[in-house]
Amino acid sequence: MFNPIEWIRSSIRRKAIVGLLVILLSAIFLTGLSIVSQAKKFIILEAQRRASSVAQFVGNNLGATVASYNDSARIKLIMDGICADSSILYATFFDEKGTIIASSCSKGQGQGSGSLPLSELYNLSDEGNRFHLYGNVLEVYRHVILKNGAEKPFLLLGLDVSEVQAVTSKITRLIAINAFIVYIIGLLVLIVAVNRFAEPLETLTDGIRDVGEGRTPQPVVVQGQDEVASLTIAFNKMITDLERSREEVQSYQEHLEGMVQDRTDALNRANSELVEINVTLKSANEKLLELDKLKSNFLGIATHELKTPLAVVEGYLDSLKDGFAGELSGTQLGVVNETLLSCGRMADLISDMLDLTKIEAGKMPIEKRTVSVIRPVEKVAGQMVPLLQKKNLTLEIADGNMGVKAVFDEDRIVQVLVNLIGNAVKFTPGGGTITVHAEIHSDAKPPTVAISVSDTGIGISSDDLHHVFEEFAQVGPPGKEEGTGLGLAICRRIVVAHGGEIWVESKLSQGSTFTFTIPLG
Numbered sequence: 001m002f003n004p005i006e007w008i009r010s011s012i013r014r015k016a017i018v019g020l021l022v023i024l025l026s027a028i029f030l031t032g033l034s035i036v037s038q039a040k041k042f043i044i045l046e047a048q049r050r051a052s053s054v055a056q057f058v059g060n061n062l063g064a065t066v067a068s069y070n071d072s073a074r075i076k077l078i079m080d081g082i083c084a085d086s087s088i089l090y091a092t093f094f095d096e097k098g099t100i101i102a103s104s105c106s107k108g109q110g111q112g113s114g115s116l117p118l119s120e121l122y123n124l125s126d127e128g129n130r131f132h133l134y135g136n137v138l139e140v141y142r143h144v145i146l147k148n149g150a151e152k153p154f155l156l157l158g159l160d161v162s163e164v165q166a167v168t169s170k171i172t173r174l175i176a177i178n179a180f181i182v183y184i185i186g187l188l189v190l191i192v193a194v195n196r197f198a199e200p201l202e203t204l205t206d207g208i209r210d211v212g213e214g215r216t217p218q219p220v221v222v223q224g225q226d227e228v229a230s231l232t233i234a235f236n237k238m239i240t241d242l243e244r245s246r247e248e249v250q251s252y253q254e255h256l257e258g259m260v261q262d263r264t265d266a267l268n269r270a271n272s273e274l275v276e277i278n279v280t281l282k283s284a285n286e287k288l289l290e291l292d293k294l295k296s297n298f299l300g301i302a303t304h305e306l307k308t309p310l311a312v313v314e315g316y317l318d319s320l321k322d323g324f325a326g327e328l329s330g331t332q333l334g335v336v337n338e339t340l341l342s343c344g345r346m347a348d349l350i351s352d353m354l355d356l357t358k359i360e361a362g363k364m365p366i367e368k369r370t371v372s373v374i375r376p377v378e379k380v381a382g383q384m385v386p387l388l389q390k391k392n393l394t395l396e397i398a399d400g401n402m403g404v405k406a407v408f409d410e411d412r413i414v415q416v417l418v419n420l421i422g423n424a425v426k427f428t429p430g431g432g433t434i435t436v437h438a439e440i441h442s443d444a445k446p447p448t449v450a451i452s453v454s455d456t457g458i459g460i461s462s463d464d465l466h467h468v469f470e471e472f473a474q475v476g477p478p479g480k481e482e483g484t485g486l487g488l489a490i491c492r493r494i495v496v497a498h499g500g501e502i503w504v505e506s507k508l509s510q511g512s513t514f515t516f517t518i519p520l521g
């Protein structure tokens with residue numbers, strides 16, 4: 001529903017117009033009222049002055065010529081003479097008790113004596129007049145002192161003041177018309193003034209709305225030097241600044257886009273180079289794989305083919321040693337023994353190479369079963385006894401978790417342990433200790449058992465540690481016990497084939513610890 005109060009409140013223009021209109025109307029009304037009342041007062045005063053001079057004249061005349069109330073002929077004459085004045089409507093002459101002694105004219109509706117209580121009239125001084133207004137009639141009361149001075153009668157004159165009233169209403173009408181004209185002019189001036197005030201504000205509001213909605217507003221024309229003008233200047237500065245920052249942001253954005261484009265181009269170039277490299281690498285890799293396969297095949301065939309003649313050579317050497325070709329001299333026996341030793345090393349190398357090629361070709365079967373860890377450990381420990389005794393070494397098997405079951409191929413884990421314990425024996429000087437230890441890693445996924453072989457041997461330098469699991473890696477100072485350098489490489493492959501890991505911790509001259517994990521059963 002339309003609410004006029006809300007309608008006025010919702011616009012500064014309406015508020016200003018209504019507020020100023022109220023002020024304007026009140027000012028015009030009050031000014032008109034005071035002018036009318038002042039004019040009326042002035043006109044009445046004029047009428048009273050006239051009435052007073054007539055009353056004074058008649059009163060003096062009566063006082064000077066009439067000796068007593070009995071002198072009625074004179075009284076009548078004077079009273080009738082009064083009526084010659086057309087503005088006098090009636091005249092009454094009455095004594096101090098209010099009794100009418102004479103009256104005349106009676107042109108209008110006279111009130112006569114008694115229209116005012118006598119008690120009020122007694123307070124009049126001898127020369128004083130008393131006025132009383134009844135509609136269009138102004139009454140004047142006055143004491144008359146007769147010649148002998150004994151009686152003190154009253155004279156009442158009724159004066160027609162209808163002209164006065166007419167003038168008053170004419171003035172009122174004039175003022176009302178003038179007030180209306182002033183009001184209309186005021187209204188027009190007011191609307192123009194308020195518009196002049198409100199217009200820049202509205203333009204500013206539109207501009208601010210444009211800014212809020214992301215449009216570029218036009219600068220507002222500055223009018224005058226008032227607060228609104230200051231506001232407009234500030235607003236214009238704000239939109240100029242805003243436009244400048246918008247341009248800066250835009251140019252920065254363009255710059256950024258350019259940079260992004262450059263980077264994208266560079267990336268695309270790098271990407272296509274990478275694709276090319278990838279293709280080259282892929283084909284190189286394929287070639288490498290092919291070569292590797294060839295190498296494995298070659299090694300497999302070669303080592304296999306080497307085994308048979310080597311066995312024949314070993315057989316003949318053994319026969320020679322046993323005197324098949326007659327008794328051998330000491331030197332001959334020495335040569336045969338050395339040759340046999342080399343044949344043994346060669347047989348080891350061939351068997352290691354065969355293992356390696358088999359594993360690489362996926363031809364070494366891993367038959368996993370759930371077995372207690374202690375079984376392969378004890379088996380290897382048994383095999384090692386002569387070697388340990390020979391070098392005066394102690395092998396300790398830590399009880400701890402040795403009884404735990406894991407999933408593995410016993411023969412292959414035996415092979416791993418033979419190499420690790422064999423290495424420990426090889427690289428630990430006499431009197432040392434080798435310890436085999438098992439630890440459960442239940443947090444690992446899947447849970448595993450870690451089997452470690454520690455020794456108090458020569459250790460491995462930190463530079464060499466990374467290489468020990470490589471094929472043919474024989475690190476450290478030369479002149480150590482001989483071997484193929486393939487043992488640890490085979491161990492790593494076997495452990496990985498079980499889903500485990502193998503690593504080494506060692507410090508030169510402080511011993512080594514080789515650890516491998518296999519999944520728990």
Ligand SMILES: Nc1ncnc2c1ncn2[C@@H]1O[C@H](COP(=O)(O)OP(=O)(O)O)[C@@H](O)[C@H]1O
Nearest residue numbers: 423424427468473474475483484485486487488
């Ligand atoms: N327990 C150990 N102490 C010190 N060095 C070791 C130990 N085990 C292995 N190595 C080093 O790692 C090399 C590689 O070992 P391995 O692969 O078993 O070959 P090999 O035993 O035939 O030499 C060894 O030649 C040796 O230099």
Ligand SMILES: [Mg+2]
Nearest residue numbers: 419423483487
């Ligand atoms: Mg070895």
